[in-house]
Amino acid sequence: MENSEEHKIVSFKTYLIILVSLICFTLLSVFVTKIDLGNISIIVALSIAAIKSLLVFSVFMHLYYDKKMYSIMVAGVILLMTLVLIITFLDYGF
Amino acid sequence: MSNSNLPNYLEYKGKYKGIFAWIFSTDHKKIGLLYLYSIMSFFIVGAILGLLMKLELIAPGKTIMEAKSYNAVFTMHGITMIFLIVVPGIPAIFGNFFLPILIGAKDVFYPKLNLLSWWLYIIGAAIALSSQFMNGASPDTGWTFYAPYSFRTQSNVLPALIGAFVLGFSSILTGLNFIVTMHRMRAPGMGWFKMPLFPWTLYGTAWIQLLATPVIGITLLMVVAERVLNIGFFDPALGGDPVLYQHLFWIYSHPAVYIMILPAMGVISEVIPTFAKKEIFGYNAIVISTLLIAFVGYFVWGHHMFTAGMSETSLFAFSFLTFLVAIPSAIKIFNWLATLYKGSIVLKTPMYWAVSFLFVFMIGGLSGLVLGAMAINVHLHDTAFVVSHFHFIVFGGVGFAFFAGIHYWFPKIYGKMYDAWWADTGWIVFFFGFLLLYTPMFYLGIAGMPRRYYDYVPEFHFANILSSFGAFIMIAGLVIIIINLFRSAKNGEKAEVSPWGGQTLEWTISSPPILENFEEIPEIK
Amino acid sequence: MEQDTHDHYDHEGSKLGMWLFIFTELLFFGGLFIVYGVSRYKNGIAFSMSAEELDVTIGTVNTIILLISSATIAMSISSIQMKKAKLTIALLSVTLILGIIFLINKYFEWGAKIDHGLYPGSDVLQQFGNGETLFFGLYYFMTGLHALHIIIGMIFIAVMIVKVRNGKIHADRFVQLENAGLYWHLVDIIWIFLFPLFYLIA
Ligand SMILES: [Cu+2]
Numbered sequence: 053m054e055n056s057e058e059h060k061i062v063s064f065k066t067y068l069i070i071l072v073s074l075i076c077f078t079l080l081s082v083f084v085t086k087i088d089l090g091n092i093s094i095i096v097a098l099s100i101a102a103i104k105s106l107l108v109f110s111v112f113m114h115l116y117y118d119k120k121m122y123s124i125m126v127a128g129v130i131l132l133m134t135l136v137l138i139i140t141f142l143d144y145g146f
Numbered sequence: 147m148s149n150s151n152l153p154n155y156l157e158y159k160g161k162y163k164g165i166f167a168w169i170f171s172t173d174h175k176k177i178g179l180l181y182l183y184s185i186m187s188f189f190i191v192g193a194i195l196g197l198l199m200k201l202e203l204i205a206p207g208k209t210i211m212e213a214k215s216y217n218a219v220f221t222m223h224g225i226t227m228i229f230l231i232v233v234p235g236i237p238a239i240f241g242n243f244f245l246p247i248l249i250g251a252k253d254v255f256y257p258k259l260n261l262l263s264w265w266l267y268i269i270g271a272a273i274a275l276s277s278q279f280m281n282g283a284s285p286d287t288g289w290t291f292y293a294p295y296s297f298r299t300q301s302n303v304l305p306a307l308i309g310a311f312v313l314g315f316s317s318i319l320t321g322l323n324f325i326v327t328m329h330r331m332r333a334p335g336m337g338w339f340k341m342p343l344f345p346w347t348l349y350g351t352a353w354i355q356l357l358a359t360p361v362i363g364i365t366l367l368m369v370v371a372e373r374v375l376n377i378g379f380f381d382p383a384l385g386g387d388p389v390l391y392q393h394l395f396w397i398y399s400h401p402a403v404y405i406m407i408l409p410a411m412g413v414i415s416e417v418i419p420t421f422a423k424k425e426i427f428g429y430n431a432i433v434i435s436t437l438l439i440a441f442v443g444y445f446v447w448g449h450h451m452f453t454a455g456m457s458e459t460s461l462f463a464f465s466f467l468t469f470l471v472a473i474p475s476a477i478k479i480f481n482w483l484a485t486l487y488k489g490s491i492v493l494k495t496p497m498y499w500a501v502s503f504l505f506v507f508m509i510g511g512l513s514g515l516v517l518g519a520m521a522i523n524v525h526l527h528d529t530a531f532v533v534s535h536f537h538f539i540v541f542g543g544v545g546f547a548f549f550a551g552i553h554y555w556f557p558k559i560y561g562k563m564y565d566a567w568w569a570d571t572g573w574i575v576f577f578f579g580f581l582l583l584y585t586p587m588f589y590l591g592i593a594g595m596p597r598r599y600y601d602y603v604p605e606f607h608f609a610n611i612l613s614s615f616g617a618f619i620m621i622a623g624l625v626i627i628i629i630n631l632f633r634s635a636k637n638g639e640k641a642e643v644s645p646w647g648g649q650t651l652e653w654t655i656s657s658p659p660i661l662e663n664f665e666e667i668p669e670i671k
Numbered sequence: 672m673e674q675d676t677h678d679h680y681d682h683e684g685s686k687l688g689m690w691l692f693i694f695t696e697l698l699f700f701g702g703l704f705i706v707y708g709v710s711r712y713k714n715g716i717a718f719s720m721s722a723e724e725l726d727v728t729i730g731t732v733n734t735i736i737l738l739i740s741s742a743t744i745a746m747s748i749s750s751i752q753m754k755k756a757k758l759t760i761a762l763l764s765v766t767l768i769l770g771i772i773f774l775i776n777k778y779f780e781w782g783a784k785i786d787h788g789l790y791p792g793s794d795v796l797q798q799f800g801n802g803e804t805l806f807f808g809l810y811y812f813m814t815g816l817h818a819l820h821i822i823i824g825m826i827f828i829a830v831m832i833v834k835v836r837n838g839k840i841h842a843d844r845f846v847q848l849e850n851a852g853l854y855w856h857l858v859d860i861i862w863i864f865l866f867p868l869f870y871l872i873a
Contacts, residue, residue: 071738071742085873097872098868132357135444136701141709142460143456357694357695361701368703376791378801378804385804387713394705
């Protein structure tokens with residue numbers, strides 16, 4: 053099979069910007085959960101984790117630069133996991 | 147078209163000799179046959195275990211074994227039949243042999259990984275079966291390993307769990323290999339919607355293998371951790387939740403039913419058009435229903451737990467979703483029937499199997515709907531009715547499709563024709579035995595006979611006699627089939643390139659195929 | 672093995688294979704996250720109390736270490752594309768060392784817990800309630816499995832260093848390095864979720 057696809061070279065600068073923002077988000081989540089928000093704090097912490105993983109997926113793992121197919125597959129898998137989790141919780145939370 | 151002059155894959159001399167030319171071969175066709183021989187051997191073991199159970203049930207009270215041995219026998223029968231036979235089954239045998247050929251490729255994408263999958267299969271099987279020969283009792287949990295019994299019992303559950311875990315790896319790697327193969331190695335001109343239906347069903351199956359198997363993997367590991375490390379994930383005494391185990395187990399094991407049945411549907415979708423001399427009716431509908439089954443099949447697992455004490459919301463949701471997933475299966479049945487309608491049907495052995503597949507699969511599917519209805523489920527749960535239902539689906543579905551497939555592709559695999567008269571005889575004996583074996587169990591279940599007991603009240607005696615006799619007849623049919631195929635592979639008449647007039651790519655190449663299938667990669671118009 | 676024609680190079684295909692494997696891994700941990708979710712739902716207070724036993728500082732430091740290592744391995748892929756083999760090896764080595772530091776931290780963290788008698792089946796835990804036992808069971812099982820993935824990833828990276836040095840991996844053939852990167856990022860993402868679920872719910 054011929055391999056004619058071009059591979060984009062992502063600059064070090066991009067990676068460093070992402071790294072710094074990932075670290076900032078980490079510190080933010082530690083800080084937010086230090087203040088007592090009750091049940092909301094776990095939601096905030098998990099939302100921040102979701103944003104962080106989105107950054108890792110799209111930049112570090114090149115989903116942003118790659119063929120759309122990969123993003124669709126990742127989205128599908130995450131959707132599947134979420135649905136399974138929700139449906140399991142039908143037995144507990146509702 | 148005539149057979150090629152190049153050496154075929156069976157004659158090809160590689161680096162290794164004798165048995166090593168097989169167990170170290172990365173040729174997808176040889177690996178397919180390795181699976182065929184290993185799965186058939188395990189199938190004979192599983193069938194003998196099944197026969198022992200039927201022998202025990204031929205009369206009330208103890209007939210040939212104690213209750214404890216009966217528990218061990220049905221556990222081993224389940225583990226062997228599910229994890230060693232029907233789950234790898236059709237994809238590992240026919241998928242390996244024919245997927246690359248059907249899409250016009252020389253091999254799968256990762257030939258070495260493919261060989262590794264087979265080795266993992268053998269290692270997993272050895273570990274699982276070793277539980278029989280170690281000190282202590284054989285596992286007695288049933289193939290479901292339900293908590294908390296699976297970590298309370300003193301029997302050798304550990305090797306069975308670890309074996310199933312390794313087998314899961316084998317299954318995942320096969321699925322992974324097939325998906326990449328179909329994405330990257332279709333012949334020029336073969337768009338997604340020109341791909342034959344058997345590869346399409348393998349595609350749906352492969353995604354389930356990839357995304358459902360890890361869930362059972364981690365669940366089995368957690369049970370191992372319960373036994374070894376005393377962590378109480380599912381142990382109520384340590385704060386765990388045994389019903390959660392059932393959730394996780396069925397999150398895999400319901401989709402696993404589709405791992406088994408989708409490729410079976412694919413085989414039928416190849417056989418029926420060939421012998422009806424017609425193009426398949428509603429190709430797109432079959433493709434889409436395949437993918438829908440694969441997707442919706444993920445969300446119906448709770449129908450195995452209607453009596454486990456789930457919330458009202460779950461009961462409703464799972465019952466609803468279960469009825470929903472029946473629709474795409476029914477679509478396929480209509481497509482096959484419409485293909486037969488006004489076709490010039492040629493009744494040869496593969497077609498007998500395919501048509502009887504439709505029959506047993508419908509009975510299996512409709513009895514599944516009966517069980518999917520909550521109120522009736524409470525009455526039928528854990529009775530012989532359930533056993534009959536899933537044997538009609540799993541054994542009827544996968545088994546009949548497998549025999550349809552082996553009689554369809556046999557001339558291509560070995561380059562020999564089989565004796566049609568013995569093949570047809572084997573089919574009719576098997577079919578009759580099958581119905582006699584499982585139909586009485588529907589009645590027994592409705593009458594209230596529970597599953598997994600070695601004993602029953604005298605009222606159930608007559609139906610059990612019928613069922614046990616059915617088992618003997620079915621095994622007789624099986625023996626006829628196997629001996630016939632075995633002898634024909636050695637001494638059969640030489641097969642032509644296309645003995646049935648099939649339209650797919652495997653019928654354009656030499657029988658048996660040459661080493662890399664095609665002398666020249668075909669272009670699809 | 673029997674013939675050489677299998678030796679074709681398909682960058683996209685290999686990468687797809689790696690992604691599919693990552694999906695399997697996601698579902699593998701997905702099963703654990705379901706168990707965590709249900710257990711926490713049923714033992715909310717006990718989980719918060721137990722989480723206080725964990726050291727947020729070590730957790731934060733380890734998170735940052737993994738994030739940096741993810742960035743360095745990503746940068747190594749850019750540098751192999753720019754034909755800078757030495758820089759690639761340097762960046763990969765940094766990644767490897769960061770992985771080792773992560774494991775050393777983990778070792779001391781686990782060691783301290785075990786010294787306090789906090790391990791599955793211990794007498795101390797038995798005096799607490801079921802919720803605490805479950806929390807620590809999950810903590811050891813999930814972080815342990817994650818650590819195992821770190822080790823596998825490190826072996827993967829070590830092999831890549833050797834292959835870059837041998838010239839087997841270069842600017843035109845670097846999909847294996849890219850796959851190693853994908854795997855390492857996956858390990859990172861799992862940790863991104865483990866961190867708040869165990870350390871930040873006190
Ligand atoms: Cu089911």
